[in-house]
Amino acid sequence: MDGREEVVCEAARSGDSTKVKNLVSGGTDVTYFDQQGFTPLMHAAKHGHADVVKTLLEAGAPWNALTPSNLSAGDFAMDAGHQEAFDLLLNAGIQAELVLGTIARSENKNNVSDVDYLEDRVTFSEDKIMDSSSKAVMMAWEKPLMEAHAKAVCSAGGHILNIGFGMGLVDTAIQQYSPATHTIIEAHPEVYNRMLRTGWGEKENVKIIFGKWQDVLSQLDSYDGIFFDTYGEYYEDLRKFHQELPSLLKPGGIYSFFNGLSLWRGFWWGNRYGGNLTARDKTDALRDSDDDGNKVNLPYWIPHPRTGIYYPKGSERVMEDVPDGASVFIRTHWLRSDEGVDKPAPHDVYVPICAGT
Numbered sequence: 078m079d080g081r082e083e084v085v086c087e088a089a090r091s092g093d094s095t096k097v098k099n100l101v102s103g104g105t106d107v108t109y110f111d112q113q114g115f116t117p118l119m120h121a122a123k124h125g126h127a128d129v130v131k132t133l134l135e136a137g138a139p140w141n142a143l144t145p146s147n148l149s150a151g152d153f154a155m156d157a158g159h160q161e162a163f164d165l166l167l168n169a170g171i172q173a174e175l176v177l178g179t180i181a182r183s184e185n186k187n188n189v190s191d192v193d194y195l196e197d198r199v200t201f202s203e204d205k206i207m208d209s210s211s212k213a214v215m216m217a218w219e220k221p222l223m224e225a226h227a228k229a230v231c232s233a234g235g236h237i238l239n240i241g242f243g244m245g246l247v248d249t250a251i252q253q254y255s256p257a258t259h260t261i262i263e264a265h266p267e268v269y270n271r272m273l274r275t276g277w278g279e280k281e282n283v284k285i286i287f288g289k290w291q292d293v294l295s296q297l298d299s300y301d302g303i304f305f306d307t308y309g310e311y312y313e314d315l316r317k318f319h320q321e322l323p324s325l326l327k328p329g330g331i332y333s334f335f336n337g338l339s340l341w342r343g344f345w346w347g348n349r350y351g352g353n354l355t356a357r358d359k360t361d362a363l364r365d366s367d368d369d370g371n372k373v374n375l376p377y378w379i380p381h382p383r384t385g386i387y388y389p390k391g392s393e394r395v396m397e398d399v400p401d402g403a404s405v406f407i408r409t410h411w412l413r414s415d416e417g418v419d420k421p422a423p424h425d426v427y428v429p430i431c432a433g434t
């Protein structure tokens with residue numbers, strides 16, 4: 078480091094895009110954190126310098142870097158109402174979601190690995206499960222969201238698979254729909270023991286598979302509804318699970334997932350919505366308070382009149398390239414397997430349709 082990083086931070090703050098461009102093309106490190114714990118991208122986002130945000134993103138600045146108080150560039154842009162800068166960051170996030178593997182490599186340092194978490198002690202209370210570093214694995218406020226997920230995945234009836242028992246909120250809701258079979262995969266020994274203690278092993282239609290989903294795939298069948306909500310995994314795991322979906326989901330089956338992996342959920346809703354998701358996600362997006370009940374300023378998500386995909390109001394531009402009616406697009410495989418249904422589409426491509434792609 079030779080001081081150029083401080084200069085690029087200052088230029089980003091003041092919106093001097095020519096200077097930023099020159100510094101960046103001269104090889105200045107755009108991943109630099111200054112004394113405040115800010116990257117150049119955060120400075121540009123905070124002050125709404127969209128052109129500088131664009132330059133920095135193009136130069137590979139990490140859109141998902143966090144300050145010591147866990148704020149991202151997207152937080153700064155949104156809090157200050159800098160819509161153009163926010164849209165650029167949102168789009169960068171959406172594109173990154175499409176290359177989940179890349180995200181996994183750059184973001185792992187802030188996540189607990191699955192192996193760590195699965196060997197960790199967890200504590201249960203009435204309304205939450207915590208890991209040993211007091212991070213919430215699951216909280217009771219998520220109940221209505223889990224109920225909406227259960228409704229979605231049970232809407233095709235039949236055989237249901239849930240991955241990740243947690244507090245059993247989604248499984249309790251799934252039971253209300255009396256599925257023919259209800260398979261639950263759970264990898265944490267304490268969560269598993271608690272399941273047995275609370276009678277889940279004796280329910281007639283329930284089959285519990287203890288282990289990591291990655292290790293028990295050979296024991297699985299195909300299902301009419303699948304829900305996926307693990308904790309302590311990487312984006313790469315989610316991506317890998319999505320690769321398994323074509324063989325796990327029956328024709329016309331419904332899949333839904335809870336992507337609680339993100340560092341800033343408000344920001345990530347952009348990605349989650351773009352994928353033609355469920356009512357549960359819609360509820361989640363409209364949440365206006367954080368985990369502690371504090372009011373938060375979140376974008377208002379509405380269905381796009383042309384595409385039907387939920388998007389943050391005011392960010393119409395992210396829909397520009399999305400085809401008409403994409404929310405029910407036959408090749409939107411995130412939720413629905415169209416194998417064997419009406420006119421089956423070729424299955425060589427497994428494409429998520431996302432806002433902005």
Ligand SMILES: C[S@@+](CC[C@H](N)C(=O)[O-])C[C@H]1O[C@@H](n2cnc3c(N)ncnc32)[C@H](O)[C@@H]1O
Pocket residue numbers: 191214215223240241242243244245246247248262263264265268288289290291306307308309310
């Ligand atoms: C957030 S909780 C799930 C909450 C659940 N949806 C509910 O309604 O209460 C995540 C669960 O996934 C489990 N888990 C984490 N990694 C897993 C893996 N690789 N395979 C199976 N289960 C896993 C965790 O032990 C935890 O119980």
